[in-house]
Amino acid sequence: MTEAVSALREPLVDGQKTLRAVTNDICRPLEGRPTRLWMAGFVVAVTMLIVGGASILYTMATGIGTWGLNPTVGWAFDITNFVFWVGIGHAGTLISAVLLLFRARWRTGVNRSAEAMTIFAVMCAGLFPLIHMGRPWLAFWVFPYPNDRGSLWVNWRSPLLWDVFAISTYFLISLTFWYLGLLPDLATLRDRARGGLRKTLLRVASLGWNGSTRTWHRYEHTSLLLAGLATPLVFSVHTIVSFDFATSVIPGWHTTIFPPYFVAGAIFSGLAMVLTLMLVARKVMALESYITKRHIGAMCKLILGVGGIVATAYATEFFIAWYSGNPYEQFAFFNRARGPMAGFYWMMVFCNVLVPQVFWFRKVRENLWLVFACSLLINVGMWLERFVIIVTSLHRDFLPSSWSSYQPTAIEVLAFVGSFGLFFTCFLLFCRFLPVIAIAEIKGVLGYARRGGAAGHEMASPARDREEVMT
């Protein structure tokens, strides 16, 4: 039996899958025992989490004197990690919301895991400002609540407070969007479950979803509305993160280019992280027919495009520093490229500007090992970018007598390792208990570019399907 395949567009799902095969492919790994690879990964992730947790507990008990900060460099490793993790999260929203609005149908293969990545990355990000406070048990002071100090309200003019609201809103909206997307798939899992605790939990979590078209109709409308809300939200969140720097009077931070520069950087780093995770997940979870080379190629092209914006921002920053005629601004940038921390700067330029250029070539985009290596390098480069922006702008301030340097302590490095532990623990638990691919959405694009338009399962034999039910 041959099937007509469009000459103009490649199908989004490889192989001829029936609807039932899609359900089986995605649900089966969740219903059996965990694989050894998963167990090994989980053990490593939890170990990292425990080590990081211990170092954070030590910090809390002793104070942030355990870090390498000094009076000149008051923000360094922790704030770098904060901006790094928030940025990672943004690609998830880009894929789930912005690409939904643009009707880019290839997103269906990757949106669920990208959204999960957003949620876990924002959790890791929130951790760092929290411990940076020094007394994290008083963290609730950042919220405006009636108190017996007068009521003393928060300072609404502070970008740090804007950050609190931006990150909390971002977390809640991302979580809601993710859960809404999960609903139909939780119902699918519920209807497959044989009984017991698993079925009961799924019945509660799926909120009584029954696949009614009346519900689908409103559900799709709501998804579109949420996507429309999440798109400006994601831009606002990183804009506000950049305000933490841009509204200060530190040369190297006090620039109007920061909001678009940070947003582009965030999406760039997030896309690299999505790519890294996608390449691992498709192999480990055996999802090669759903996360195809087409998806990888599309991600590479996106990275190339966004990387171009980031490179332009780097160049613009330098040009404006020279063009401004402001000696302090000029020094800040001269110090970045030629000062004691120039090595980090040039490594960043290599990772973020030069490395993505290889994605111009189809051969590279199709070589998954190369793509994987590049995605890792970009992750490193984007972490370095935040480190360079934060530390090189601070360490040589206005008064040469107070110039200093910065070196992280083992405690700080372990806290960062711990955040990776948290991220991967959450991600592995997600892979184990929830469908990593949006089942209902992938069914909708099954017939994409195949004969008949929407549904590609018409060629499959229904008789074989029924046999499967009986066995």
Add this chain to the structure above:
Amino acid sequence: MSKRWIHGTFEDEHQLLAATAAVREQGYRVEDIFTPYPVHGLPEAMGLRPSRLGVVCFVLGAIGCALALAFQYWTSATDWPINVGGKPFDSLPAFVPIAFEITILFAGLGVVLALFLRCRLGPGASSFQPDPRVTDDRFVLVVRLEGATHTAAECQKLLAAHGAVHTEDRLEELVA
């Protein structure tokens, strides 16, 4: 008084779409259609009106924005004005980022809550599902039989003619 429904089970969305159109043309009332994924054009074929959740979303967003601005103004200019760096107590531009975030928060969470209320979704909600496979690979069209103008047999024949793999006649007593 009793209600009577005909359930037609399909395996393909194109046949389902054609059957839905045919059933409505014949004057039957389509009660609901259960599908594993949102089928494009089905709400239109069923004759559903466009959702008004957009209005809910807008109104909630506007409320959130107004509340955020009013609260920021009240705390910094009325309840306890504090001079921060010589800035005016009512520093509206500085209130914009938080007003924006709260707008999104109210609109986003509100519209999802509205969806759950409208569709009666919630933890422990028990909803009618004709066949557990509608969340897998089956499409079930539920037709409501009204009056004596149509017989069950005619309706079943019509559904079968459009490719229904299975049809069922369901009679249920109306409670209360």
